[in-house]
Amino acid sequence: MSLYTKSISSFLISRGRHSSLGSLAGLVILISSIPLIAVISNSLELSGAQWLNLWSTRLVELLWNTLSLAFLVAVVCLILGVSAAWWISRYEFVGRKIAIWLMVLPLTVPTYVFAHIYTTMFEDDGWIGSLIIWLFGSSEFIPDIYNIGGTTLVLSLAGFSYVFLLTNAALSNSTKNLEEAAIIHGAHPFQVFWRVNLPLLRPAIAAGTAVVVLHALSDFGAVSMLHFQTFTLSIYLQMSGRFDYQSAAGLSLVLVALSLTFLILERFFRTRQQYYASRQSRAHQRKTASPTVTFMIWLWLGSITLFSFGLPIAWMLKWTAEAWAHGSIQSEFWQYSFNSLLIATIAASLAIVVALPLSLFNARSRSRLSNGMLQLSSVGFVLPGPVIALGILAFILTQLPILYGGLSALVFALIIRFLPLAVQSQDAALQQVTPTIEQAGRSLGAGPIENLRRVILPMIKGGMASAWVLVFIDTLKELPATLILRPTGFDTLPVRIWIEASEEMLELAAPAALMLVIGTLPVLWVLMMNKGSQKT
Amino acid sequence: MNKLTYNFSVLLTLITISLPAFAEESLVVYSGRSDNFIKPVLNAFTQSTGIKVIIHAGKSTGLLNKLRQEGDRSSADLFLSNDAGTLQKGTEFDLFSVLPDNIKSQIPDNFRAADNTWVGLSARARVLVVNKKSSAANSVSSIFDLANPQWKGRLGITNSTNESYIAGTTVYMLVAGKNKTGDWLKGMKNNVEGKVFNKHSKIVKAVASGKLDVGLVNHYYIYRHLAKHPDAPIKLVMPDQAKDGIGVAWNVAGIAIVKHSKKRQLAEKLIEFLISNSGQKQFAEVNLEYPTRKGIAASPKVPAVDSFKVADVPMTRLGTHRSATIDLIESVGMP
Numbered sequence: 001m002s003l004y005t006k007s008i009s010s011f012l013i014s015r016g017r018h019s020s021l022g023s024l025a026g027l028v029i030l031i032s033s034i035p036l037i038a039v040i041s042n043s044l045e046l047s048g049a050q051w052l053n054l055w056s057t058r059l060v061e062l063l064w065n066t067l068s069l070a071f072l073v074a075v076v077c078l079i080l081g082v083s084a085a086w087w088i089s090r091y092e093f094v095g096r097k098i099a100i101w102l103m104v105l106p107l108t109v110p111t112y113v114f115a116h117i118y119t120t121m122f123e124d125d126g127w128i129g130s131l132i133i134w135l136f137g138s139s140e141f142i143p144d145i146y147n148i149g150g151t152t153l154v155l156s157l158a159g160f161s162y163v164f165l166l167t168n169a170a171l172s173n174s175t176k177n178l179e180e181a182a183i184i185h186g187a188h189p190f191q192v193f194w195r196v197n198l199p200l201l202r203p204a205i206a207a208g209t210a211v212v213v214l215h216a217l218s219d220f221g222a223v224s225m226l227h228f229q230t231f232t233l234s235i236y237l238q239m240s241g242r243f244d245y246q247s248a249a250g251l252s253l254v255l256v257a258l259s260l261t262f263l264i265l266e267r268f269f270r271t272r273q274q275y276y277a278s279r280q281s282r283a284h285q286r287k288t289a290s291p292t293v294t295f296m297i298w299l300w301l302g303s304i305t306l307f308s309f310g311l312p313i314a315w316m317l318k319w320t321a322e323a324w325a326h327g328s329i330q331s332e333f334w335q336y337s338f339n340s341l342l343i344a345t346i347a348a349s350l351a352i353v354v355a356l357p358l359s360l361f362n363a364r365s366r367s368r369l370s371n372g373m374l375q376l377s378s379v380g381f382v383l384p385g386p387v388i389a390l391g392i393l394a395f396i397l398t399q400l401p402i403l404y405g406g407l408s409a410l411v412f413a414l415i416i417r418f419l420p421l422a423v424q425s426q427d428a429a430l431q432q433v434t435p436t437i438e439q440a441g442r443s444l445g446a447g448p449i450e451n452l453r454r455v456i457l458p459m460i461k462g463g464m465a466s467a468w469v470l471v472f473i474d475t476l477k478e479l480p481a482t483l484i485l486r487p488t489g490f491d492t493l494p495v496r497i498w499i500e501a502s503e504e505m506l507e508l509a510a511p512a513a514l515m516l517v518i519g520t521l522p523v524l525w526v527l528m529m530n531k532g533s534q535k536t
Numbered sequence: 537m538n539k540l541t542y543n544f545s546v547l548l549t550l551i552t553i554s555l556p557a558f559a560e561e562s563l564v565v566y567s568g569r570s571d572n573f574i575k576p577v578l579n580a581f582t583q584s585t586g587i588k589v590i591i592h593a594g595k596s597t598g599l600l601n602k603l604r605q606e607g608d609r610s611s612a613d614l615f616l617s618n619d620a621g622t623l624q625k626g627t628e629f630d631l632f633s634v635l636p637d638n639i640k641s642q643i644p645d646n647f648r649a650a651d652n653t654w655v656g657l658s659a660r661a662r663v664l665v666v667n668k669k670s671s672a673a674n675s676v677s678s679i680f681d682l683a684n685p686q687w688k689g690r691l692g693i694t695n696s697t698n699e700s701y702i703a704g705t706t707v708y709m710l711v712a713g714k715n716k717t718g719d720w721l722k723g724m725k726n727n728v729e730g731k732v733f734n735k736h737s738k739i740v741k742a743v744a745s746g747k748l749d750v751g752l753v754n755h756y757y758i759y760r761h762l763a764k765h766p767d768a769p770i771k772l773v774m775p776d777q778a779k780d781g782i783g784v785a786w787n788v789a790g791i792a793i794v795k796h797s798k799k800r801q802l803a804e805k806l807i808e809f810l811i812s813n814s815g816q817k818q819f820a821e822v823n824l825e826y827p828t829r830k831g832i833a834a835s836p837k838v839p840a841v842d843s844f845k846v847a848d849v850p851m852t853r854l855g856t857h858r859s860a861t862i863d864l865i866e867s868v869g870m871p
Contacts, residue, residue, distance in 0.1 A: 057866065119734070123738070123741070124741075124742075124745050124747060125745075139745075139747055144731055146731065146732070146734070147730075225734065226734075227695045227697075227732070227734055227871070237697055239597070239598075239601060240595060240597035240598060240601070240697075241597070241697060241702075241858075241862050242858075242859055242862060243597070243600070243601065243604075243625060243629075245601075386598070390601065390605065393602065393605045393606075394605055397605060397606065397607070397609060401609060404609055405609075405611065483594055483595075483598060484594070484598060484601075484602055488564050488590060488592045488611045488612070489564070489590040489591070489592055491593070495593075499570075499571055499593050502570060502595075505572075
């Protein structure tokens with residue numbers, strides 16, 4: 001929390017050149033801190049004895065579970081994401097373009113859907129379960145997935161694409177000079193990778209890992225389905241089992257502290273490495289892969305795809321076809337799809353606008369204050385959905401009751417939840433805009449608004465689009481906050497998946513899950529086109 | 537840019553417009569019950585009265601939290617839950633209004649709140665499912681048998697956050713005492729070896745396939761499985777029926793009128809329908825549950841209601857002792 005106070009104090013002292021932008025950014029931070037403030041004020045109501053009780057009964061186990069889960073997920077995602085990115089960016093092989101797609105398609109499947117499908121598949125009569133019985137002759141050999149292993153599997157399959165995307169972009173943008181220099185000086189290929197490529201990739205890898213770890217820390221869908229006791233699940237159980245919002249808030253606070261520590265570490269790793277490529281340097285030529293290498297690449301990428309997308313989509317298709325044949329897809333289904341698209345579009349569009357002052361402020365001042373603000377804005381991402389939802393609910397009902405009843409509360413919560421995604425993308429894009437360009441605009445007589453409109457926005461168009469897409473995808477999949485804050489009778493696809501799944505009829509959730517995938521495809525396409533154009 | 541501004545203003549308008557006001561003759565039900573269990577009977581209500589019912593589905597506890605926060609701004613007229621414990625919590629939080637006499641007189645005392653702020657609609661029994669081919673088929677007769685080390689690796693239970701599980705444990709705790717129930721939990725914890733289920737239906741399936749011998753479930757899951765797989769080698773064992781046995785644990789799904797509802801009369805009409813002959817028959821036939829109203833028979837597929845003994849615990853205690861039960865479960869460290 002000291003970072004917070006420091007930021008506030010330096011904010012008060014050094015309101016210098018960017019004061020109006022800074023205050024706008026401060027306002028955004030203030031709004032996005034509403035759930036955090038609610039959490040802090042609620043946990044203040046916890047007595048010392050209650051804290052002690054929390055500590056002695058839960059905290060140690062939860063810390064251990066949560067941290068080991070985050071660590072394992074990060075490792076698996078790194079292995080999957082970096083290996084795939086390396087091959088795809090360095091080799092020219094048959095179906096390379098398709099491979100890129102296959103590596104990002106898992107983003108269309110929410111973690112709770114992954115968890116549902118995998119629990120079904122690992123049953124005795126499930127696809128994987130019956131295969132194991134056929135191979136080994138007994139159901140004894142079917143591994144249990146209601147543990148850290150299963151949860152890691154699900155979260156990694158659902159998250160490694162983030163690492164892939166960022167690493168792939170970095171590798172495609174990297175230039176050959178340094179590698180050649182290393183080779184000329186007699187370095188082995190492994191040394192080149194270890195001492196040249198890896199350090200250059202560090203910012204991208206760190207950023208990718210950060211996204212994955214934050215997803216793992218805040219995930220609710222998979223851990224609740226697989227019943228693995230992490231902070232989010234325990235927080236939820238405090239609220240639902242005992243109606244104990246104070247303890248839930250206390251646990252949330254610990255989770256926030258944990259995530260912020262991690263984020264600061266990540267920033268530390270990222271800012272120490274910056275490398276600017278000069279225009280003259282030559283871009284990488286991809287090596288043409290021999291048939292053997294092509295085979296090996298596809299063996300690896302194919303296995304990843306099988307588990308991260310192939311099996312889930314096959315499962316969805318099968319049960320959707322079944323539902324279609326039985327005529328059990330009702331007309332309301334289209335309403336749910338429309339609701340999902342509507343809410344995701346609104347939230348994504350507003351989020352990129354709300355995020356802009358923050359990113360701009362950070363790009364211009366690059367100060368501790370702006371950096372602190374950036375960190376603070378990520379709180380929405382690490383607080384569990386149900387906690388954010390109840391915080392927002394309490395705030396709106398007491399402070400802005402006029403907003404209650406429509407979509408506002410939900411949109412409000414979704415923006416706060418996914419603001420960090422928008423900020424991160426915009427910030428990354430703004431890093432490429434050198435201050436001189438902006439100064440040129442200003443010296444030619446453009447005011448700040450005109451400059452923003454005619455110089456900066458066109459230059460960070462790609463970053464804005466990525467921001468929009470990332471928020472859109474996560475909003476489309478969002479469940480816990482939507483469940484609590486949606487207006488009466490306003491069901492989205494995730495809500496329907498949840499309802500059908502709690503009926504103990506997982507198969508009925510298939511059409512909604514499939515629709516989520518289909519709905520995400522066009523925006524994913526935008527993201528991919530965007531990445532493609534950045535390369536040239 | 538103009539286009540962008542235009543787009544934003546469209547978006548903003550979309551947000552500020554609240555959803556269209558619901559028709560006069562409509563009711564909003566916060567429902568913690570599975571759609572499948574409640575939709576048919578609510579549809580029947582709409583057909584017979586023309587009153588539209590909007591189901592706002594969620595977890596019972598989540599919806600209760602929401603109701604509590606919303607206060608008088610809630611759009612909910614009724615609160616429906618699959619668990620008496622949650623309903624009683626709502627009563628504790630003063631969220632419901634008192635039901636009229638004509639409703640309460642139809643339902644036995646132990647199936648409704650002491651202050652008549654909620655009524656039970658349908659009851660379910662916490663029973664054992666056993667594999668006919670296993671030795672459990674003849675040797676298990678009490679839920680306390682499940683703690684026997686004999687069933688190590690052969691027992692199926694849900695995870696300890698399941699509402700039915702918590703409610704059942706509350707009943708045992710009240711009838712058999714805290715110590716005995718604690719020991720029972722410890723025994724089961726040893727037997728399941730960390731492996732618990734998130735769905736009752738999966739327990740029944742595992743017992744049917746022979747992977748497990750015995751499981752603790754709500755009675756209707758057994759019949760649901762048998763409806764799909766008539767030849768499954770499973771049967772229901774009504775536990776604790778011996779002379780000195782504690783009897784089987786019940787839980788009810790029930791309904792309450794939200795205190796701040798502006799449509800009390802319509803809401804009462806809905807409850808009257810749900811406890812009417814035809815409403816109650818739906819619960820019996822579609823869900824295979826036990827109707828709470830006196831004199832309405834359960835489906836012939838399930839054991840007749842007078843053929844077994846029920847543990848003597850008023851449903852309200854499922855709420856008042858809920859936290860104590862969770863404390864006990866957590867102190868044992870049930871998965």
